[in-house]
Amino acid sequence: MNFELQILGTNAATPAHGRHLSAQVLTIGKESFLIDCGEGTQFRMLKFQVKKSKINHIFISHLHGDHTFGLVGLLMTYDLIGRKKPLHIYSPEDLQAIVEIQLGTTLRFPLHFHTTDSTKSTVLFENSAVTVHSIPLVHRAPCHGFLFVEKERPANIIKEKIDAYQIPHTAIPAIKKGAGYTLADGRIIPHQELTKARTAPRKFAYCSDTIYSEAIIPLIKGVDILYHEATFMHDMLLKAEKTMHTTAKQAATIAAQAKVKQLILGHFSSRYSNLEPLLAEARAVFKDSFLAEEGKKISIESS
Amino acid sequence: MNFELQILGTNAATPAHGRHLSAQVLTIGKESFLIDCGEGTQFRMLKFQVKKSKINHIFISHLHGDHTFGLVGLLMTYDLIGRKKPLHIYSPEDLQAIVEIQLGTTLRFPLHFHTTDSTKSTVLFENSAVTVHSIPLVHRAPCHGFLFVEKERPANIIKEKIDAYQIPHTAIPAIKKGAGYTLADGRIIPHQELTKARTAPRKFAYCSDTIYSEAIIPLIKGVDILYHEATFMHDMLLKAEKTMHTTAKQAATIAAQAKVKQLILGHFSSRYSNLEPLLAEARAVFKDSFLAEEGKKISIESS
Numbered sequence: 227m228n229f230e231l232q233i234l235g236t237n238a239a240t241p242a243h244g245r246h247l248s249a250q251v252l253t254i255g256k257e258s259f260l261i262d263c264g265e266g267t268q269f270r271m272l273k274f275q276v277k278k279s280k281i282n283h284i285f286i287s288h289l290h291g292d293h294t295f296g297l298v299g300l301l302m303t304y305d306l307i308g309r310k311k312p313l314h315i316y317s318p319e320d321l322q323a324i325v326e327i328q329l330g331t332t333l334r335f336p337l338h339f340h341t342t343d344s345t346k347s348t349v350l351f352e353n354s355a356v357t358v359h360s361i362p363l364v365h366r367a368p369c370h371g372f373l374f375v376e377k378e379r380p381a382n383i384i385k386e387k388i389d390a391y392q393i394p395h396t397a398i399p400a401i402k403k404g405a406g407y408t409l410a411d412g413r414i415i416p417h418q419e420l421t422k423a424r425t426a427p428r429k430f431a432y433c434s435d436t437i438y439s440e441a442i443i444p445l446i447k448g449v450d451i452l453y454h455e456a457t458f459m460h461d462m463l464l465k466a467e468k469t470m471h472t473t474a475k476q477a478a479t480i481a482a483q484a485k486v487k488q489l490i491l492g493h494f495s496s497r498y499s500n501l502e503p504l505l506a507e508a509r510a511v512f513k514d515s516f517l518a519e520e521g522k523k524i525s526i527e528s529s
Numbered sequence: 530m531n532f533e534l535q536i537l538g539t540n541a542a543t544p545a546h547g548r549h550l551s552a553q554v555l556t557i558g559k560e561s562f563l564i565d566c567g568e569g570t571q572f573r574m575l576k577f578q579v580k581k582s583k584i585n586h587i588f589i590s591h592l593h594g595d596h597t598f599g600l601v602g603l604l605m606t607y608d609l610i611g612r613k614k615p616l617h618i619y620s621p622e623d624l625q626a627i628v629e630i631q632l633g634t635t636l637r638f639p640l641h642f643h644t645t646d647s648t649k650s651t652v653l654f655e656n657s658a659v660t661v662h663s664i665p666l667v668h669r670a671p672c673h674g675f676l677f678v679e680k681e682r683p684a685n686i687i688k689e690k691i692d693a694y695q696i697p698h699t700a701i702p703a704i705k706k707g708a709g710y711t712l713a714d715g716r717i718i719p720h721q722e723l724t725k726a727r728t729a730p731r732k733f734a735y736c737s738d739t740i741y742s743e744a745i746i747p748l749i750k751g752v753d754i755l756y757h758e759a760t761f762m763h764d765m766l767l768k769a770e771k772t773m774h775t776t777a778k779q780a781a782t783i784a785a786q787a788k789v790k791q792l793i794l795g796h797f798s799s800r801y802s803n804l805e806p807l808l809a810e811a812r813a814v815f816k817d818s819f820l821a822e823e824g825k826k827i828s829i830e831s832s
Contacts, residue, residue: 240606265602299568
C-alpha cells in the first residue's frame, strides 16, 4: 500500500520567492487527505495533477488565513465539477460559519464540519488503513497538528511454505492473524515460519504552526516523517517566540529528541529567499533534515 | 499619461486550462485600480510584477467567489508588508462582513468599504485623472460593471509659439483653459494656434458578469476598450440565459451597437480548452474582437 506525501505550499503568511501557502496531500492507499488549504491550493492541485476526487477528508490545523483561504474556492470547484460524495472537514471551531458566509449558496454535495478540541490529542478519523490523531500545538490561535498512523496489517503469508505444507485456504485467515498450523502428523509449524514479519506501521506527523513545544515529543516519537514548521532562523528566536513560531534549530531539536526518521522543514518566512542556511542550522542538530519542496512526492516505504 | 490595462485572470468559476480567475489592473497615471479579485489574484500580481503599492482602490463587480475569494489574502499581505495607506473597496453590500469574519484581526492600515447600488449608474470615485462610474448589470447576484473615463485635460501648449510671441508665463494658465492671447500691438493670437488639440478622453468599460443587456449600450458608447464577459458560445444560449451569462456572439453584438473601438472577450467557461471558436464567433459580428490574454499589457494611447 502506498503512503505518499506531497507538499503543495511551503511559505508562511504570504506567497513569496515562488513559494506558496500551506497545503499538503497525504495519500494512503486509495484515499488522499488534504492537510491545510491556503489560498491557491486548488491551483497547486492542478499544477501537480493531484486527484481531487480521492480527497474526502480535509484537516485544518488552525484558522489563520494562510492555512484556510483556499478552502472556499476548492469547495466551489467541487460543486461545479459535480461532486456528489460527502466531504468532511476537521478544524478548530468557527470554520463552518466562515465558509458558509462566503459560499452564500447551498452546495450540491454533503459537507460535514467536525469541530476539534485543540487542547488534547484525540482520534479525529480512522478507516481500515489509518488512524488520524490530533497533536495539540501552541500558537496565537487554537491549533493542532496531525499524526497519521498506519493500521497494523495482517502478516504476509509466504506462499511457498503454504504450498510445501499443503495448508488449505481455510486456514489462511487464522495464520494471517498470528496462528501457526498443525499438520496431520501433529507437527506444529510456527506462525513465524509461515509468514514474513509484519512491517512497522508507517507514521507521518504534521506540526504547523507552533511555538517550540517539547510536549509534542511523546506523540511524534519515532515517526517516519515529521513535517515541522521552521518559520525563522535561530537568530530570530525572540521574534519566533513573540509570534509563536519555531526556529530551524528548534525544529531539529524536537526531531532529535523524538528520534524521528526524517525531518522536513517548512512554513518559511518570506524574509528568506535562500533557505540553505535554515537547512544547515537544522542539520547541525539533526542530520536527517530536509527542506520542504513544493510538488515533490515523498513515499514512505514499508520497512 | 499612461492608460494601461492588464488582465490577470480570464476564466469563469474555477481555474482551468492554465486560465485563472477574474482580476484586472488598470493603471492611469500614478494610480492603479484593481477590478475584481478572484482567488490567487495576489499570486498573479507577483507573477506579472504588478506594483501592489500603486493600488488604493479596489472595485468588486459582485460577490460571487470567483470574483472575490482573493481579496482577504491580498489584504493580509498588505498588512504583512507594512501598508499604512488607506485602501478603499467598492462593492455591492455584505462584502465587509464577509471579509471581516475571515480576517479575524484588525488590519494595521485603514480599510474603507463603500457599498454600491447596482440598480443604477453612479459615480463611484474620481480623482484628477479619472472618473469611475458603475454600469448596472443583470446577473444572479447584485452586480455592476465599471466605466473608467479619463478627465478632460488642459490643452497642450506649443512651446515654440509661446517663445515666438514672447508670451509671459503668467498668461499660460488661461491659454491652457481655452483663451487666446492679445499682443501689445492689439493682434489676437487664437487659442488654436497656441495649443495642440485636446485629445479625446480615453475610456475603458468592464462588464462582467451579465446576461445580454442592451441597457448598457448608452453607458459604454464609443469606449476605447470594452471588456465583456463571453462565458459561452452561442449554441449554449439557453445555458447562458439560465445562468445569466453572455455568449461570444452577444458580446460582439453589444460591442457593435455601442460602436466601441475594441472588444476583449473574457470570463470563459471551463468547457472550452480552445478559445478560437469563441473569437471567430465574435469577429463574425464585430471584427475588432480579441481574446483576453493573462498578463498582456494593453495601452490605450491618446488619440
